[in-house]
Amino acid sequence: MPILEAINIRKSFGKLEVLKGISLSIEPREVIAVIGPSGSGKSTFLRCLNKLETINDGTIKLDGEIIAENAVYPPEAQLRPVLKKMGMVFQQFNLFPHKSVLQNIIEAPVCVNNVPKNEAVETAKKLLSDVGLSEKINNYPCELSGGQQQRVAIARALAMNPEIMLFDEPTSALDPELTGEVLKVIKALAAKNMTMIIVTHEMSFAKEVADRVVFMDEGNIIANDTPDKIFSKDNETPRIQAFLRKFEG
Amino acid sequence: MFMSVTASLAEGFLMTLKIFGLTLLFALPLGLIISFGSMSKVRIIKWIVKAFVWIIRGTPLMLQLIIIYYGPGLAGEWAKAMPAEEFNAIILPLRYIVAWVSSWSVFDRFIAVMIAFTINYACYFSEIFRGGIEGIPKGQYEAGYVLGMKKSQVFFKIVLPQVIKRIIPPMSNEIITLVKDTSLARVIAVYEVIWSAQVYIKRGGLIWPLFYTGVFYLLFSGILTLLFGWIEKKLDYYHS
Ligand SMILES: Nc1ncnc2c1ncn2[C@@H]1O[C@H](COP(=O)(O)OP(=O)(O)OP(=O)(O)O)[C@@H](O)[C@H]1O
Ligand SMILES: [Mg+2]
Numbered sequence: 001m002p003i004l005e006a007i008n009i010r011k012s013f014g015k016l017e018v019l020k021g022i023s024l025s026i027e028p029r030e031v032i033a034v035i036g037p038s039g040s041g042k043s044t045f046l047r048c049l050n051k052l053e054t055i056n057d058g059t060i061k062l063d064g065e066i067i068a069e070n071a072v073y074p075p076e077a078q079l080r081p082v083l084k085k086m087g088m089v090f091q092q093f094n095l096f097p098h099k100s101v102l103q104n105i106i107e108a109p110v111c112v113n114n115v116p117k118n119e120a121v122e123t124a125k126k127l128l129s130d131v132g133l134s135e136k137i138n139n140y141p142c143e144l145s146g147g148q149q150q151r152v153a154i155a156r157a158l159a160m161n162p163e164i165m166l167f168d169e170p171t172s173a174l175d176p177e178l179t180g181e182v183l184k185v186i187k188a189l190a191a192k193n194m195t196m197i198i199v200t201h202e203m204s205f206a207k208e209v210a211d212r213v214v215f216m217d218e219g220n221i222i223a224n225d226t227p228d229k230i231f232s233k234d235n236e237t238p239r240i241q242a243f244l245r246k247f248e249g
Numbered sequence: 250m251f252m253s254v255t256a257s258l259a260e261g262f263l264m265t266l267k268i269f270g271l272t273l274l275f276a277l278p279l280g281l282i283i284s285f286g287s288m289s290k291v292r293i294i295k296w297i298v299k300a301f302v303w304i305i306r307g308t309p310l311m312l313q314l315i316i317i318y319y320g321p322g323l324a325g326e327w328a329k330a331m332p333a334e335e336f337n338a339i340i341l342p343l344r345y346i347v348a349w350v351s352s353w354s355v356f357d358r359f360i361a362v363m364i365a366f367t368i369n370y371a372c373y374f375s376e377i378f379r380g381g382i383e384g385i386p387k388g389q390y391e392a393g394y395v396l397g398m399k400k401s402q403v404f405f406k407i408v409l410p411q412v413i414k415r416i417i418p419p420m421s422n423e424i425i426t427l428v429k430d431t432s433l434a435r436v437i438a439v440y441e442v443i444w445s446a447q448v449y450i451k452r453g454g455l456i457w458p459l460f461y462t463g464v465f466y467l468l469f470s471g472i473l474t475l476l477f478g479w480i481e482k483k484l485d486y487y488h489s
């Protein structure tokens with residue numbers, strides 16, 4: 001049974017239809033990479049899944065629980081416990097600048113999940129050591145490099161114990177020499193069987209980490225297949241070939 | 250002599266401090282609420298609030314003081330003076346409302362001062378809050394929401410602390426202006442400190458008590474400047 005199901009999602013901004021009836025389902029422990037040209041609706045799709053954008057049509061379910069059914073959302077109080085099972089990592093990190101690394105990580109567990117503070121701190125320490133930032137626990141985001149900030153953002157999302165993680169171009173805002181450290185952390189998550197949807201422009205990373213690659217173009221999913229098939233030299237879809245060619249040169 | 254002047258100015262000092270403290274106490278939260286109004290997604294609310302803020306910021310506090318103090322009473326007189334035959338269904342309830350307002354309006358001068366100062370400063374503060382709130386990136390809210398926080402949690406734990414840091418410099422300007430504006434209370438005969446000092450000019454031609462009040466204002470705003478400098482430094486542990 002899929003952990004996350006999106007059925008026929010439509011989303012418009014004013015007159016512009018950005019998602020034109022997209023369906024996708026994800027099995028537990030699956031890693032899906034979403035690729036496609038700029039403006040094809042990848043971010044919007046991800047943001048619709050956790051209600052950062054509200055959809056105009058379609059159904060979204062997590063663990064069989066309704067996030068939206070025919071574009072109707074359950075009441076906020078009912079929805080919040082479902083939504084918080086989804087972690088999200090943004091391109092711009094979005095750490096809380098006025099909070100230390102530790103405070104960033106324990107804020108939501110303590111305030112949202114009512115985890116006792118000392119327990120939350122223990123978890124935070126463990127997560128920080130997983131992302132290789134134990135020594136930065138008391139620093140502030142402005143004192144960290146982009147790559148370090150993004151690793152803290154990942155730890156912060158993981159602290160809520162999510163069932164699925166959404167990544168929106170987690171390395172696009174980073175200098176090339178810093179992408180590696182973040183991709184390594186994501187790979188480690190994949191190895192621990194975390195379910196993930198990753199929007200990325202890192203083709204080799206997608207090829208390596210993903211079980212399935214989804215190709216979006218102009219608000220549609222035009223391919224949804226194994227990396228081998230999508231990245232194979234004799235992929236017949238001209239749009240995909242044209243897109244991939246740009247990354248070879 | 251010095252001691253007796255000090256004693257008689259002390260009452261004025263206290264009044265000045267009281268106006269200052271209570272204005273802050275009421276105008277800061279009211280300013281925050283007004284700033285929400287001026288950012289409301291409901292257009293009518295937004296424009297009504299913006300127009301109100303524009304009127305308050307665009308007219309002198311002295312004028313507002315006078316209108317708030319004398320206005321309701323005059324309106325009451327006017328209502329009473331209206332010929333009885335004009336009392337139709339609209340006028341009659343209106344007359345009662347006006348009469349009611351004017352009944353509590355031959356009001357305490359001090360309350361009039363507090364209403365005028367609170368409304369005036371709340372409007373100035375609201376613009377500062379609005380600027381601060383609008384300066385917080387959308388990503389901060391989104392990061393809070395995806396961690397399961399409620400809107401109120403996101404606002405009070407994530408947004409507001411960052412807003413406070415951003416608005417300390419303009420706030421400190423406005424609050425130091427308030428120190429000096431308290432002297433306007435005298436236009437409706439609330440005896441603040443300058444009034445107390447002026448008595449000595451009238452009675453015995455003594456000018457130095459007036460300078461005394463000047464020193465009081467300098468000390469007061471000096472302490473506030475130091476205080477805000479200290480807060481600014483305290484909040485300097487991060488930048489966004
Ligand atoms: N809040 C918004 N209001 C209006 N239009 C928007 C909004 N967000 C996105 N769009 C538009 O929706 C379309 C899809 O945007 P989206 O960000 O989902 O693309 P993307 O595939 O993530 O692109 P990129 O690779 O550049 O990140 C674009 O045309 C964009 O301009
Ligand atoms: Mg995007």
